[in-house]
Amino acid sequence: MEFKDYxxxxxxxxxxxxxxxxxxxxxxxxxxxxxxxxxxxxxxKFKEAGEAYExxxxxxxxxxxxxxxxxxxxxxxxxPPPGSQSSGHSGEHYQGNFSDFFSSMFxxxxxxxxxxxxxxxxxxxxxxxxxxxxxxxxxxxxxxxSKTISYRLPNRxxxxxxxxxxxxxxxxxxxxxxxxxxxxxKGQGAQSIGDGxxxxxxxxxxxxxxxxxxxxxxxxxxTTPIAPWxxxxxxxxxxxxxxxxxxxxxxxxxxxxxxxxxxGKGLVRKDGHGDLYAVLKIVMPDTSNDEITQQWEQLAxxxxxxxxxxxxx
Amino acid sequence: xxxxxxxxxxxFEELCDVAELSSHIIIEIVEHGIIEPDxxxxxxxxxxxxxxxxxxxxxxxxxxxxxxxxxxxLTINLLDELEQLKLENKQLxxxxxxxxTD
Numbered sequence: 186m187e188f189k190d191y192x193x194x195x196x197x198x199x200x201x202x203x204x205x206x207x208x209x210x211x212x213x214x215x216x217x218x219x220x221x222x223x224x225x226x227x228x229x230k231f232k233e234a235g236e237a238y239e240x241x242x243x244x245x246x247x248x249x250x251x252x253x254x255x256x257x258x259x260x261x262x263x264x265p266p267p268g269s270q271s272s273g274h275s276g277e278h279y280q281g282n283f284s285d286f287f288s289s290m291f292x293x294x295x296x297x298x299x300x301x302x303x304x305x306x307x308x309x310x311x312x313x314x315x316x317x318x319x320x321x322x323x324x325x326x327x328x329x330x331s332k333t334i335s336y337r338l339p340n341r342x343x344x345x346x347x348x349x350x351x352x353x354x355x356x357x358x359x360x361x362x363x364x365x366x367x368x369x370x371k372g373q374g375a376q377s378i379g380d381g382x383x384x385x386x387x388x389x390x391x392x393x394x395x396x397x398x399x400x401x402x403x404x405x406x407x408t409t410p411i412a413p414w415x416x417x418x419x420x421x422x423x424x425x426x427x428x429x430x431x432x433x434x435x436x437x438x439x440x441x442x443x444x445x446x447x448x449g450k451g452l453v454r455k456d457g458h459g460d461l462y463a464v465l466k467i468v469m470p471d472t473s474n475d476e477i478t479q480q481w482e483q484l485a486x487x488x489x490x491x492x493x494x495x496x497x498x
Numbered sequence: 499x500x501x502x503x504x505x506x507x508x509x510f511e512e513l514c515d516v517a518e519l520s521s522h523i524i525i526e527i528v529e530h531g532i533i534e535p536d537x538x539x540x541x542x543x544x545x546x547x548x549x550x551x552x553x554x555x556x557x558x559x560x561x562x563x564x565x566x567x568x569x570x571x572l573t574i575n576l577l578d579e580l581e582q583l584k585l586e587n588k589q590l591x592x593x594x595x596x597x598x599t600d
Binding site for chain 2: 211214215218220221231235310311314316364365366367368369385387394399400401406408464466
């Protein structure tokens, strides 16, 4: 098993005093708490810091650890000295997650943290809750939709070993599902270690970015390219919505950035439908020819328009 | 189908079960406005699934970082705001990208 250098983990000197160790731990705990941090290894780093602090804050454990560190830190692999598993239970019902290295020194009950969640250490506690992302296309949020979700969860086989298995479920996603919303599936989380009920599964809705539509609260936005002459003269164009195409009138003398509201074609919310906004973007053709250039020149001469008049004020 | 509508809302007692938190902790969390159930008193409180997640997160932060409830309320507000801003930023960036031609 791998030797863990708790001093290095907390980034303190081996002769650091308790106050320094506490401060170092608190800093790391704040930085890597999985509810706060975006760091991809946040959970791992948070646990590691907790484990290191658990040992180094306690004079007796620290002395034991220092002794082992003397012997064991030279190689990558660490062999626990015989009889060093001082005070362990069998660990059968323990759900903590300190490393094997920690357990080899202090046993599974070496952790003396205050009891947390209700029944955290009880034998018949509920299995672990699982949270997983559920990607949903915008189109799928318009009505109730049935989705298949696959996720991994820890499972205890008949020999009592814990392995990860794949599980697949059919789930009803209600119309109007919103980004970040959670759906709970009772009893679909991990098995209980004792005789307790299964944990629950929480699906966290993630709206998949759409190639055409952007989301703004319960409204949708579609950036709509139009030709300069369509902007000038007005036009009747077809605009895609989440549920098929729709005819829209572009008024004459439209501007880039102008928003046209298409009522009721946005996302579904509990309080009704949002709207779709077509945001106009005037675009130039990629190619031109002499005749067209000539016509633009005529227009330029006739129009007498200074688009930068604001600047010369 | 695995889920149906009645699982979306919880009574006070159900929330304690589902979040595996003791009632006095839930009461602290509600009294600090970290989650705001419908209903005037504990017997009539109704919680959403979202609140289960928030309550558990609040408790983890309280336990792991030694923050008092007032601080948790602030932390959760700021984390929510941060998440909202990040999302908004991402959405605005996407909209901007559609407008810019390099």
